[in-house]
Amino acid sequence: MASDLLSIAASGARAARAALDVTAQNIANASSEGYVRRSVSISEVSAAGGQNRLGDISLSGARVSGIDRNADMFRQAEVRRTGSDLARANTELGGLENIEAAVEQSGVYDSIVEFEAALQQLSADPGNPSLRAAVLAGADTLANKFNIAVDSLGAAGEGLRFDAAASVEQANVFGEELARVNLRLARASEGSSDRATLLDQRDTLLEKMSGIVDISTTFAADGTVTVATGGETLVSGGQSAALAMTTAGDGTIAFQVGGAPIAPRGGSLAGAALALESARDVQGRLDVLADQIAGAVNAAQANGVAFDGSPGQPIFAGSGAAGIRVVATQGSAIATAPAGSPAGSIDGSNLAALRQALDGADVAGSANGLLFDVSSAVSGRTVTRDALDAIAASARISLEQQAGVDLDTEAANLMRFQQAFQASGRAMQVASDVFDTIVGLR
Incomplete structure (x- = not known):
């Protein structure tokens, strides 16, 4: 038989x-x-x-x-997508928290309030040398707080750029390794243990890459994969293109694949780009605020006379939050009296005009609004991050239940x-x- x-x-x-x-x-x-x-x-x-x-x-x-x-390719794709969104949210939130700390801990708002309080005290006794010295000290503290805020923002931005550059290098390493896995998969026997191991390596590399930048995948019958991001191909067969990062003058970052620009929508690179844009906007608002204060004070100085009767000179110099500084050295340089007043005048009408200018510009309100906006952004991104975390966890649990041991x-x-x-x-x-x-x- x-x-x-x-x-x-x-x-x-x-x-x-x-x-x-x-x-x-x-x-x-x-x-x-x-x-x-x-x-x-x-x-x-x-x-x-x-x-x-x-x-x-x-x-x-x-x-x-x-x-x-x-393995379920649809569940794996969902894990990559949700993981990419979560990585973007985590990185952006971390950057925003550092921005919030930079603005809050610098004490810009408090120093503005204290400077205005010193001006109010001086208005009660314009000839008091101690009160004049306190106003000048308050102005110096205010300028230093702006400088500190910009330095702290710069440090936060530098950290984001450093991490983004490291992630770009890591993505290129993953791309090169994935290209090698593609070559080995093309030669692997169908249904063999080696092929199963290579497919595990392929899927692990794809998941790690999706945490850095959002990717789209196309799988061939032999298990090889073509990976693209932002419409540009990162990996095809045994070839991988280079992902690169450039930094603009305002500190924001941009990305290219093989020289072609891309705009990541997911992954840690997208989160870093968003956080750096927020840092640029916050510094821009600080620059405007510093210029408003310096402009109001110096304009009032120009319209008055110092305590010795000489024309009022600028108290602040420089521009922006990084450049603002106090150039007056004596409390007697504060022009509390209007132009034409004699030396030793205790006429405080020019000081009143200065206080009115600051009130009209609402510099304290602007500083408070900046803090509120940054804190609101952190709070909103925290809610978003937590929601994305739950979604990503659900997708991973679903995959592990199906593909896990x-x-x-x-x-x-x-x-x-x-x-x-x-x-x-x-x-x-x-x-x-x-x-x-x-x-x-x-």
Whole structure:
């Protein structure tokens, strides 16, 4: 007959042994990052009945037809997408929190309030040298607070740019490695253990890349993948394009792939770009605020006279929050009296005009509004981040439930395949006993 008991039992033993090996791999890699559960596909082997009996098909045992990965490409794509969104939100939120700390801890708002309070106290006694010195000290403190705020913003921006540059380098490393995996996948045998391992590496690299920049993927029949971002191809076959970053004069960053500009919408690079744009806007508002204060004070000085009767001179010099500084050295230089007043005048009408100018510009309100806007942005992004975190966690749990290793299931499989192996061995023993009995007949 076409099938013989020994070959059938031997094929069953080989299939059971292969299934035991795969089950052991699953158990050993249950906690390995990126590992996808494998299963063995076992199919029946059939043979024709012989000459003139081609229609007579009999079973001839079993064979391992392949090793399958229990991966769901749609769930994997969802994990990449939600992870990319979460990485963007985390990076942007971290940058905004640093911006908030830079503005709040610099004490710009408090120093404006204290400067205005010193001006109010001086208005009660314009000739008091101690109060004049306090106003000048308040002005110097205010200028220093603006300088500190800009330095802190610069440090926050530098940290974001440093991390973004490191992420760009990492993305290029992942792209080169993915290109090598593509080449190896193109040569890997269908259904082999090596191919399953390469597919795990491919999917892990894709997930890591999606955390840096949002990507779109196209999979070929041989398992190779083409990766693009912003409409530009990052990886195709065994080739990878270079991702690059440039920094503008205002501290914001832009990205290119192979020299072509792209605008990331996800990943840590998108979050860094958004945070740096916020830092630029905050510094712009600080610059406007510093110029408003310096302009109002210096304009009032120009319309009045110092305590010695000389024309009023600027108290502030420089422009913007980074450049503002106090140039007056004596409290007597504060022009509290209007032009034409004699030396030693205690006429405080010019000081009143200065206070009115500051009130009209509402510099304290502008500073408070800046703090409120930054804090509101942090609060809003925190809510968004938490929502994206929940969505990403749900997507990952769904993937792990489908593709992860369940140790209880694997333990049951160990027993099942071990029993199958023992049964095949028992069948071979029975076949041997039958043949021995036949040979012993006389």
